[in-house]
Amino acid sequence: MSLLKHVWRAPLSAQFGLLMILLYVLVAVFAPVLAPFGETQVVGGGFEPWGGQFLLGTDNLGRDMFSRLVYGARNTLGIAFLTTVLAFLLGGSCGLIAAIKGGWVDQGLSRVVDILMAIPQLIFALLILSVVGTTATSLVLVIALLDATRVFRLSRAVAMNVVVQDFVEAARLRGEGLCWLVTREVLPNAAAPLIAEFGLRFCFVFLFISALSFLGLGIQPPTADWGSMVRDNAVLITFGDISPLLPALAVALITVSVNFVVDWMLHKSSGLKEC
């Protein structure tokens, strides 16, 4: 009930963002129902125009553009979400443990993260992916590892501010184990910035996967994915057709929406006045 009230009072941008995210999730979940054709089904000639049988025309191989856009939501969003969750599980837990344990544990983890962060992300990803091959699993694992470093930095910094408080010392003196300290004492008090970071990180992962797909190293054909859809149909641009921009637009819209929502949540958790 109170959540609804918060949403009702949220600024217009946040409400718009929430609505869009909800829409994307619904589309992703009900993709088979919504799409008139199959994901990889060739239903007509290449590059057929909009209207008629094909709402948004067909792509270079004659697959229905609209159906592929709908399925793309499922694939791209799903993989990005999974990757972000993994990155948070890995980076978040390491960050919290580093902050709580301090000393050698902290030093060790931080230096490893420094090394990973010293290599440009895209080049590192291209390197590893070209070695291990571009399956969806390796894609998820590699990007999760790379993004976990950023999550580690943030969660460690946030947790550092919490662990110095007396209630954490009280729990330590009580003899509580690491698990209790992480999950009950520190995490709930570090949650707000981490949730906001989750939204932002999701956007970055999402853009990163799209970028890799565009370069041909991301999600592999024939799976429908917004990044590769842009590449496949890029040639249409020269004929003044905006179809290849549609998947790009879908990427842009979800990114902006998530940012709106995260902005609002950060604003709320920081306790700043609304004016």
Add this chain to the structure above:
Amino acid sequence: MTTTKPLLEIRDLHIEGHYEDAWHPLIKGIDLTLQRGEVLGLIGESGAGKSTLGLSAMGYTRDGCRITGGSVHFDGIDLLNAKPEALRKLRGLRIAYVAQSAAASFNPAHRLIDQHVETAVKNGGMSRDQAMREAVELYRVLRLPNPETIGQRYPHQLSGGQLQRVMTAMAMACHPDLIIFDEPTTALDVTTQIEVLAAIRDAVATYGSAAIYISHDLAVVAQMADRIMVLRHGKLVEEAETRKMLGDPQEDYTKSLWAVRSFRTEPKASPQQEQPLLELRNSFASYGRQPVLHDVSLKLYRGQTLAVIGESGSGKSSTARLITGLLPPTYGEVLYDGQPLPADFRQRSKEQLRRIQMIYQIPDTALNPRQRIVDIIGRPLTFYLGLKGKAMRARVAELLEMIELDPATFMERQPRELSGGQKQRICIARALAADPQLIICDEVTSALDQLVAEGVLKLLNRIQQQLGVAYLFITHDVATVRAIADEVLVMQRGRVVDHGSRSQIFTPPHQDYTGLLFSSEPQMDPDWLDRLLATRACTPSTDTLEKV
């Protein structure tokens, strides 16, 4: 009172603050009149609206506050309707403000002198040389060491008491007509406080400024103010000349503020034959290479209260950390019931940890804000005693009754819904939940208002009588020690300089440092500071006051 036009005139002022999604009244119609050269004391507990009222005298409100009614006139100027540029010209130049924490109010990146002369040069039309000459003069009046060169230092190179005086000097740089002191000595040690109080008073007298002196400590205000206003819940309770107010308070609330320090426990006879519950033998400790404790020994018997008193940096809290195992000693040992305790708390058994519990200075940070009261108090019950579900809730309810909070109302609440005193009671209940034999109380009353603090002390005393727990009571407040200690340990710079029973310690003759500490405690007597300064001027030991 003279018939000339007052310097500051506040009429029927109303201020509201925005929190929890609504506007709440903070100041509910207060009148205030201040003559030129007069010092007015504002006193009241936290949340009474003292600082809000003080700031409004500059035509300023904090973020999230708004003035909804009334008027503020400064020397005939309507501050509430003045233009921002006009206000900026007044502030710093004719009205100055001295904040509670000088350390947090200076810009750490600039030399003190540069910050000092900024307003005078920019708005006051002084040349930089002139402003700097006057600054040195002010530093001399405020008795700062090396007045010629101290301005060249950075804020972190000075002690808290010195910074507070530099800030006072800065406020006086443009010879303002009005200075607002907002708890300028609250964060200082008692011995330092005296220096600052004396310096402020001299400077105010020398330059003839009017002042509003805000404090929660009546004894301090009594030294400074000509007239006192007592505030509560944003309303005026009582207003009178200082001597009249001290001698003959009219309202019940004012009287209760006066009576606060009268609480005393019955001293318990010390059982010297018995085995001490806790013993610290010749312990040394250091943070890195910085030694903090030298040869500290103490003994605490069952059911007794040992008070450790000293200024900040005297090693009181380090002693507590050593006992709890957070700061392993470099030499020496901790004996509990005759058995040595492992130096590091991680090597101690659950049972050893259970027996020593701790209560912290600031209850806000000692309670996890994301847990309910029942979780906070219930955790030690589950962790140490294995109580779960109904049995645990029943015990939590019992504990809440013991700390005089209604279980039905408080069980499901979160810490932020509680007042400071209630939070500290919850901390006590959490310590009691472990069924300990020893509770270390680290400045447990210093973050609380006097009335609330007294309630907490009474509660601790009752619990001791009921359960026979021993307290190691760490404090910087002489009054608290006098109220509850059985044995007293005086610490200075990491060493024990004096110890004995309460009656021994408080009966003259005192040791040098103990005497200095006790005589620095402000008394409810407007002549106390004068007398004290007069006696100290005769003895050459005043240089021990400033330990830089």
